[in-house]
Amino acid sequence: MHLTSFTDYSLRTLIYLASLPQGELTNITRVTELFGVSRNHMVKVINRLGQLEYIETVRGKNGGIRLLKPANQITVGGVVRDMEPMKLVDCSGDFCHITPACRLKDRLNQAKLAFLAELDDCTIKSLISDNAELITLLEL
Template sequence: MQLTSFTDFGLRALIYMASLPPDKMTSITEVTQVYGVSRNHMVKIINQLSRAGFVTAVRGKNGGIRLGRPAKMIRIGDVVRELEPLSLVNCTQEFCHITPACRLKSVLQKAIAAFLAELDNCTLAELIDENQPLYKLLLVE
């Protein structure tokens, strides 16, 4: 399974914001520069993260973005659930004629559940706490 770039960059944006001092705001432009991603793509990602409460966005001259809650309260599984379309196969009758007898869907649902359960064991804080190599790469002070 491969995460979409939407989820990938969403997680990276959260990692960057979590690496900053708690009271420091950043900008979408700054995040896009750090990761070399399209600003339009990042705007969509930040909007969805904001709607879900993972990010707080403040408009205006002194505005910016920052985490919407402490990093230790953000489970990676929750972020992936919010950003990732987790349907691995199309099991509609119109698309697949074996759907009524197929057992693949239930196996894949169990696999996704196990995947998310593992991600639920990790918080954003665990990814950044005392991670000096990360801070150096992100050029965070």
């Protein structure tokens, strides 16, 4: 399975925000520069994370972004479900004429569920806890 860059940067952003002191604001420019992604792409990521209430966006001169949910309540599986289309193959009758007899779609669905179950056991907090190397790389 291949995650989109949208999901990748969503997870990276949440990891970064969780690494900041609780309640501290940062801005899109800082996140964009840190991860070397286009501002336009990061604005879309931040907007979606805000819509889903993972982060809080504060407008104004002293505004910025910060985690809204506690990092120990954000699972990687939940973020992936929220960001990814999660459709592995197109099983519509118009696209695939063997769909009525196909056993592959069930196996792929089971694999997807196992993949997500593994990610559900991982929180953003668990990714940053006792991770001094991460803090160094994030320049905190």
